Amino acid sequence: MSKTPAETGEDHLIATYFRPLARHPGALGLADDAATLTPPHGFDLVLTKDALIAGVHFFPDDPPDAIARKALRVNLSDLAAKGTRPAGFLLALALPDTVTGEWLTSFARGLGEDAQTYACPLLGGDTVRTPGPLMVSITALGFVPQGKMVQRKGAKPGDKVIVTGTIGDAAFGLELRNNAGALALDPKLREHLLNRYLLPQPRNTIASLVLAYASAAMDISDGLAGDLSKLCRASGVSAEIDVALVPLSDAARAALAANPAVVETILSGGDDYEIACTVPATRSKAFIAAAQSAGVQATEIGDVVAGEGAPRFLRDGKPLALSKTSFSHF
Amino acid sequence: MSKTPAETGEDHLIATYFRPLARHPGALGLADDAATLTPPHGFDLVLTKDALIAGVHFFPDDPPDAIARKALRVNLSDLAAKGTRPAGFLLALALPDTVTGEWLTSFARGLGEDAQTYACPLLGGDTVRTPGPLMVSITALGFVPQGKMVQRKGAKPGDKVIVTGTIGDAAFGLELRNNAGALALDPKLREHLLNRYLLPQPRNTIASLVLAYASAAMDISDGLAGDLSKLCRASGVSAEIDVALVPLSDAARAALAANPAVVETILSGGDDYEIACTVPATRSKAFIAAAQSAGVQATEIGDVVAGEGAPRFLRDGKPLALSKTSFSHF
Incomplete structure (x- = not known):
């Protein structure tokens, strides 16, 4: 071991x-040991962290x-999915020797464009060498009115189960x-599926609607069945889903x-990055209409x-047995 | 690639x-997609992120x-070093197949004990498999009175340069x-040096003193010379350090x-994890005395x-030429 x-x-x-x-002024030009962020009064900070590894979460090429x-x-x-407005992010990047300046230029360009699109500025991070695969670990921060973060917990019997977008595309894309x-x-159609795997379309444009309407919510990253199971478990409820209502793209259809x-x-299948949420039945149609107005398809599925x-x-009123319900790395 | x-x-x-x-209640038992934290009014959030990779930042065994x-x-x-009180942390852990339950038990025990000792609770994170070396990426959060985070910028001609603890031990420990x-x-003496490399002793007990006294500060992670250079560059100043004043352990001596x-x-040499700071000359002695009272040795070095x-x-009034000034991974 050496440096x-x-x-x-x-x-x-x-x-x-x-x-x-x-x-962002709090990033201090990435020339300090830490970043600062002034939280707006009356808001909670929301924190999430996902790490991606080459060959596991994306293809090295x-x-x-x-x-x-x-x-x-x-x-x-x-x-x-937590009903939260982005505030910024920190990036840890572990780079193998093989990474070139060209690669970094493209990586930084994509990151910068998305940071701007989603109003989620780079605040700080760490860059290290690795003898292993490239790794990107991001901590994202958001603000939400105090005590109002939408949790997995909170779904009530009688609520409608709603998903955004279409389901399953990314899993087909990974297969392809x-x-x-x-x-x-x-x-x-193949290109549509490949793109859905390559580039998730997070539903941040309707975060404020999730906050206003949802009793519980999460994003679908490990598969609809498994993620809904987690939401149900956290809420102490179950759900009945009509498979015929699950929204599909032309390609998945x-x-x-x-x-x-x-x-x-x-x-x-994993990697949908759509939102699964539950909404009181009396407010479900209003939520769907508001999401539609914001350009996001939302569909009652059960x-x-x-x-x-x-x-x-x-399916046709009969339970469908699934041999597995979600993807896990362990 | 498969899951x-x-x-x-x-x-x-x-x-x-x-x-x-x-x-911590905001961790939601690690059973949600995000954590929440309610910032105290009038405080800024301070954010820092360091990733460690087996074989680079620590020995796999x-x-x-x-x-x-x-x-x-x-x-x-x-x-x-930023004068900040810890608020909590997020953990991304990339685990190779070889990691055992015993390993994880020990890892979690160490993490839990330190989280308690430093009042910095685990808030959330992500656990993934990696075909490469084990990786630990932590984002730590702290709170500091608004606008008061101690930066690298701020040192003024006439300020004293002060370091905590002793310098160089960890670099000798790595050599051993x-x-x-x-x-x-x-x-x-060998054991002392090995321990100093293995287990940094961060100076959180005097964070409030750094906040009260320092015009600029950073922690020494990449070597005193290189890190002081960064502080000087950020502050638009230089410094004169008397090598004879640099505090050494018995082992380093x-x-x-x-x-x-x-x-x-x-x-x-890197990995000291002491604080280097600058303090107005009129307040330097008071800072050193207060740090001493808190159990932390602090020494004027220039x-x-x-x-x-x-x-x-x-050294003896003559400039010492260093062939390299700090460690970098790139």
């Missing part, structure tokens, strides 16, 4: 690629700007990325038509019911 | 090893509890860890007596002077 003597290496790297992104965007977006997705011949679909068994992929444990997925 | 289907793997790991540590403590302490050290025969010292060339190791660039290190 390389060189005064300006890390400082130079930070100054070249990341200082231009650090426009994914475009660097997409890797950066994904790393930030999976964290933004957590903030959105692993095996280009996995699904017999036309090129446009085509894949399902070709092979009904892929319903499992749709319900259990009901919260009394009981405990995993939600039941019903 | 392992298994619903409860990561949840189980978190519940078993880390939930017992998450006693270091005791797991020491790895956990070091990962937390290097972040606590940043908070201390790499090569047991590196220094001819008696076993007790013995190593220096045996070989005067190791002055380079003392001044440029003066801030007008000018730009790296501080000059004087």
